[in-house]
Amino acid sequence: MAGGNAIRGSRVGAGPMGEAERGETAPRQRISFWCANAHETRPSFAADAAIPDTWDCPSCGFPAGRDRDNTPAPPRTEPYKTHLAYVRERRNEKDGEAILAEALAKLRGAS
Structure with a gap:
């Protein structure tokens, strides 16, 4: 059965592959944040975005700051x-x- 099925092996809605077809990505920057448990988190932000002072640590949930030696205090429960x-x-x-x-x-x- 050698038919001429042109879309064989592809799925509906599949677009072109590769960066060249999609265009260039926006310039990004990775910023380090540290929590009280010394976990480092490095989310990426757009180059022209405002960087927040604190970021929630995905490991422990504590607030993380940009200064490694002066981390925000964990919330008091x-x-x-x-x-x-x-x-x-x-x-x-x-x-x-x-x-x-x-x-x-x-x-x-x-x-």
Whole structure:
């Protein structure tokens, strides 16, 4: 079966291959960023693009800066607080006793 199928071995939508057919790429520059864990990240930017001060490290997620010796501090994570912990921040022991006494008086008066 030696047919004359001209597009054999190619897929629909396949374009020309190679840089010559696609045109020239924009000028790029690679900038190094370092995080607190000493990971180096080198994203590429367009030559005329504004370079950000920080970049998220793909290895650990910490912020990375352009100065290797003076890296940004890792974010401080707050521990999980329970509802009771938030209530204790707003109320002291004396306020809690007064609210409890008021609630108990309402319950005893209602029955």
